[in-house]
Amino acid sequence: MPYQEKQSIVNIFSGLLISSIFAWIIYQRQANGLIDLTTDYRQWGIIYLIFIGVSIIARIIIYIIFHILNAIATREMDIPVTDERDKLIRLKATRNSYNAFFIGFAPLFLLLAVGMPVFWIFIGFAASGLIAEIVENVSQIYYYRKGV
Amino acid sequence: MVKSQIQNNIRVLRFNNTEMTQQQLADAVGVSRQTIVAIEKGNYSPSLELAFRIAHTFKTPLEDVFTYNSNPDE
Numbered sequence: 001m002p003y004q005e006k007q008s009i010v011n012i013f014s015g016l017l018i019s020s021i022f023a024w025i026i027y028q029r030q031a032n033g034l035i036d037l038t039t040d041y042r043q044w045g046i047i048y049l050i051f052i053g054v055s056i057i058a059r060i061i062i063y064i065i066f067h068i069l070n071a072i073a074t075r076e077m078d079i080p081v082t083d084e085r086d087k088l089i090r091l092k093a094t095r096n097s098y099n100a101f102f103i104g105f106a107p108l109f110l111l112l113a114v115g116m117p118v119f120w121i122f123i124g125f126a127a128s129g130l131i132a133e134i135v136e137n138v139s140q141i142y143y144y145r146k147g148v
Numbered sequence: 149m150v151k152s153q154i155q156n157n158i159r160v161l162r163f164n165n166t167e168m169t170q171q172q173l174a175d176a177v178g179v180s181r182q183t184i185v186a187i188e189k190g191n192y193s194p195s196l197e198l199a200f201r202i203a204h205t206f207k208t209p210l211e212d213v214f215t216y217n218s219n220p221d222e
Binding site for chain 2: 083
């Protein structure tokens with residue numbers, strides 16, 4: 001399996017892992033009454049900022065581990081060069097990702113218009129972001145295997 | 149995925165050029181081996197610049213490397 005495909009699989013699982021753990025921690029804090037995300041929107045801002053920071057650090061650690069394990073398994077230390085095909089695949093995958101995010105996020109405004117509580121927008125934002133990331137990486141794997 | 153209408157003779161040209169490997173060709177033109185594999189299989193149509201670089205590597209005109217098939221059913 002090419003390096004890029006392995007990297008996409010790692011991206012999917014790391015995204016799911018980080019988001020799941022973070023969501024579980026936030027849910028526990030909400031359930032224990034430490035925060036009230038249904039009315040205190042300031043908390044959402046803090047949560048998203050922390051999530052961005054935690055996500056970046058966790059991904060750096062995961063990529064380092066992935067690269068070390070890949071180097072041990074394949075005996076190839078160098079990361080493959082990014083050429084025009086890689087860029088085209090990333091471009092198409094990013095387009096699919098934006099479409100997925102829009103399809104996930106846009107209906108939330110409709111639901112907001114019919115009286116849905118505002119905090120669902122924040123949950124929908126995170127869920128759409130995660131789905132968009134999965135779509136992007138699955139698209140990359142698809143284009144690498146089937147051609148572009 | 150629709151196959152490209154651009155066909156190529158890269159495999160034959162590699163064989164005729166001291167049995168050049170895909171990796172050697174990839175290094176010569178500055179792309180990954182996977183990209184050369186995809187071009188040979190017809191899963192990827194290279195940019196004009198890359199096509200010229202491949203032709204230049206084989207010291208042959210572009211039309212000897214790539215041909216356009218207007219009827220993909222042939």
